[in-house]
Amino acid sequence: MIGWVILTAVLAxxxxxxxxxxxxxxxxxxxxxxxxxxxxxxxxxxxxxxWQIVSSLDLDQPDDPRSST
Structure with a gap:
């Protein structure tokens, strides 16, 4: 009986x-x-x-009018 258990374990x-x-x-x-x-x-x-990173940038921002003199 124990032989079958060992054989099953060895094959499984x-x-x-x-x-x-x-x-x-x-x-x-x-x-x-x-x-x-x-x-x-x-x-x-x-x-x-x-190009995906570049296209996600907001490059069309208007200039700050306070910086112009």
Missing amino acids: APAGWVLGHRTARIRIIPIGAILAQDETALAAADVAEF
């Missing part, structure tokens, strides 16, 4: 490990990009972020 542990790792949230998905493509994508993201 690797099966659980494999099942747990196959259902993990992090998966490596190769997309076939090369280094130059990655750098281009990162640079484009930086440029887009820059």
Whole structure:
């Protein structure tokens, strides 16, 4: 009887490990990009972020009339 319990535990542990790792949230998905493509994508993201920040600035403020003499 105890032999079956040990055998079940020995077989269940690797099966659980494999099942747990196959259902993990992090998966490596190769997309076939090369280094130059990655750098281009990162640079484009930086440029887009820059222009988003610039567009959010309020650059059309009128001059303060008190500062003019």
